[in-house]
Amino acid sequence: MRIGLLASNPDLPSNQRIMEAGEERGHRIRFYDVRQCYIKLDAEHPEIHYRGGRLLNGLDAVIPRIRPDLTFYGCALVRQFENLGIYSLNSAAAISHSRDKLHSLQHLLQQGLPIPTTGFADSPLDSDDLIDMVNGAPLVVKLLEGPQRRGVVLAESKTAAESLINAFKSLQANLLVQEYVKxxxxxxxxxxxxxxxxxxxxxxxxxxxxxxxxxxxxxxxxxxxxxxxxxxxxxxxxxxxxxxxxxxxxxxxxxxxxxxxxxxxxxxxxxxxxxxxxxxxxxxxxxxxxLGWKRRLASPIGTSDASSNLTQ
Structure with a gap:
């Protein structure tokens, strides 16, 4: 199969391991920098190009590993691959959904899944009640638009929590407050x-x-x-x-x-x-x-075509 790894840094160990795994299984897997891909929207000839004009329409599948700050463009790119009938290991809709922290928590709760008690508000005037909602300090403050595992701060006292909430809201930053599970x-x-x-x-x-x-x-x-x-x-x-x-x-x-x-x-x-x-x-x-790709058993000794071990 022809597989594209859509990411930003080819040197990340996780990305290197995916490339190695694809090659070990006999596939043609290539790294494509999300920022170097561009899209042609056309009713008759929709296309995806890579730097230098290389056409990516012939891929069988893509593995998207979209950086948080590239979510909007990365999801648009994955959506275009899906529109062309190219399989994406994670869909654009699912990636977009997972990056919206508030929406994700609301959805998980709707599915009956347990989360820490969480509060969300727009006005700094509500900070006292917001803190009480999550059982008081200490509590965790999370920026909604923060990169994965960043923009998360522990407020150990009510005064610290109020200061953090008010400071972030004065910058018009959307945030969550969440109970601290000691x-x-x-x-x-x-x-x-x-x-x-x-x-x-x-x-x-x-x-x-x-x-x-x-x-x-x-x-x-x-x-x-x-x-x-x-x-x-x-x-x-x-x-x-x-x-x-x-x-x-x-x-x-x-x-x-x-x-x-x-x-x-x-x-x-x-x-x-x-x-x-x-x-x-x-x-x-x-x-x-x-994609229904089946791995052949190794050919018996003496038979031809032993080097070809994959079929679709």
């Missing part, structure tokens, strides 16, 4: 869901002095044993948002597991290292399954 103790689960199955689960532990675990702030990561309920929540969250590949973040609270976020472009390399699984290969396998 018993999580800086730990969170990341479950990788591929094709409605949990392919890997890890637990991240924030370093001392940090309240959340992520690459930007430093973290330790270990393989995690998850409950059937955590597995169910992750699969349902990804499926309900239309994501065939998703990173689902969960924290363990006294009242049970709570969903934090669902990512459409999860990191793979750190999870592969911890779990010892070919997660990049699982993405390629999901495409093969969707």
């Amino acid at each position: 018993e999580a103790d800086g730990k969170s689960l990341r479950l990788l869901v591929v094709d409605n199955k949990v392919a890997c689960a890890v637990e991240r532990q924030a370093l001392p002095g940090q309240f959340r675990s992520n690459k930007q702030h430093g973290t330790s990561i270990v393989a995690a044993r998850i409950s059937s309920e955590e597995r169910r929540i992750a699969i349902k969250a990804a499926k309900s948002m239309g994501l065939r590949v998703a990173g689902v973040d969960i924290i363990r609270a006294r009242k049970g597991p709570l969903l934090l976020e669902v990512s459409s472009s999860p990191s793979l390399d750190d999870m592969e290292d911890v779990c010892g699984k070919d997660l990049a290969g699982a993405l390629i396998s999901a495409i093969e399954k969707q």
